[in-house]
Amino acid sequence: MKAEELARRVRAGERVALARAITLVESRRADHERRAGELLQAVLPATGSAMRVGISGPPGAGKSTLIDQLGVNLIGAGHRPAVLAVDPSSTRSGGSILGDKTRMARLAAEPAAFIRPTPSAGRLGGVAARSREAILLCEAAGHDIVIVETVGAGQSEAEVADMVDTFLFLAQPGAGDELQGLKRGALELADIIAVTKADGDTAGAADRSAAELTAALQLLQPGAAGWRPPVLTVSALTNRGLDALWAAVLRHAAAMGEAGAFAERRAEQRVRWMHQLIEDKLRELLLAAPGMGRRLAELEGEVRKGSLSPRLAADRALAREPVEITHGA
Ligand SMILES: Nc1nc2c(ncn2[C@@H]2O[C@H](COP(=O)(O)OP(=O)(O)OP(=O)(O)O)[C@@H](O)[C@H]2O)c(=O)[nH]1
Ligand SMILES: [Mg+2]
Secondary structure (H helix, E strand, C coil): CCHHHHHHHHHCCCHHHHHHHHHHHHCCCHHHHHHHHHHHHHHHHHCCCCEEEEEEECCCCCHHHHHHHHHHHHHHCCCCEEEEEEECCCCCCCCCCCHHHCCCHHHHCCCCCEEEEEECCCCCCCCCCCHHHHHHHHHHCCCCEEEEEEECCCHHHHHHHCCCCEEEEEECCCCHHHHHHHHHHHHHHCCEEEECCCCHHHHHHHHHHHHHHHHHHCCCCCCHHHCCCCEEECECCCCECHHHHHHHHHHHHHHHHHHCHHHHHHHHHHHHHHHHHHHHHHHHHHHHCCCHHHHHHHHHHHHHHCCCCHHHHHHHHCCCCCCCCCCCC
16 A cells, blocks of 8 residues: 555544554565655654653553553543553564453453554664654544553663653552662653552552652652652552543643643654664664674674774774874875
8 A cells, every 4th residue: 555545544543554554664674664754754744633641660560451441531531542552572472462461451442542562672773663653653543642551671661751741650559679679760750650559458558659759759850840740549440540640641741831841842852763763774774784794793703702892893893994094195
């Protein structure tokens, strides 16, 4: 299908077209990449209008369960949420993290919702490189809220924070030590923090964790527009606190909008994204150079043995042999 035709169908809200479009932008085949570029350019005028919300947190924190319930709530309020699940491990599980494995079974059955796992392990340019483009496609398809779920581990978290307007961190009810581990990376990225599983046996622990996190946050500088991340407790199981959570997302968006920080954040994200793509392309071009595989293997061998400095090896890989300077030539 021509890129223009696909763009038209995406914009008409055809789910199959949206799924195909995302597959196209994820592809690394040269002809696919060209068509993906045309497609993205064609849908560009129809993008940008959704609220982009990132949801992160440690494995098992309850991200998917929460998104399922939140999504159902949002549909009840007339929204059309799309969910992109960036799962660094999904190639291992065969890319099948839908249905009960994603714990978004109810949302998956809703015609107004769109759920898409992004198998992204092993990609150059980071775990979430193409999720940004998937966000744009979801917007073009008329989804007014795009939620990106990612496991709070390593690189993907920062990448997702850099593609959304509001970044939500979900913490497990737990002991102080576990919470200490979260502080630096995640808390600095978070616009809103919610402690999950505030129900049944874990209700008390959730309250205590929320108090600890609130104390920890006092030590951080406020973010853009003087925003201080609120700490909430939620239960996806009982739906408790989810309305308050969404209200906090709206408050954050409004505060950023008023301060002009919203548009600035998106503009900065686009520019960083462009640079990221340039870096990816450069690396790809380098690796595609004739004989590069062998050359790199040789250089690696010497660097491993310690007979060549990494700096000189890098110069040689880039064919920037240090040149002897001859005077008067
Ligand atoms: N009590 C209680 N359990 C919950 C709640 N939300 C999730 N769980 C349980 O926590 C476990 C993990 O939930 P998930 O939603 O899969 O967590 P996740 O953060 O998406 O996990 P990964 O995607 O594997 O990182 C499941 O056994 C859920 O049933 C909640 O609000 N209350
Ligand atoms: Mg999950």
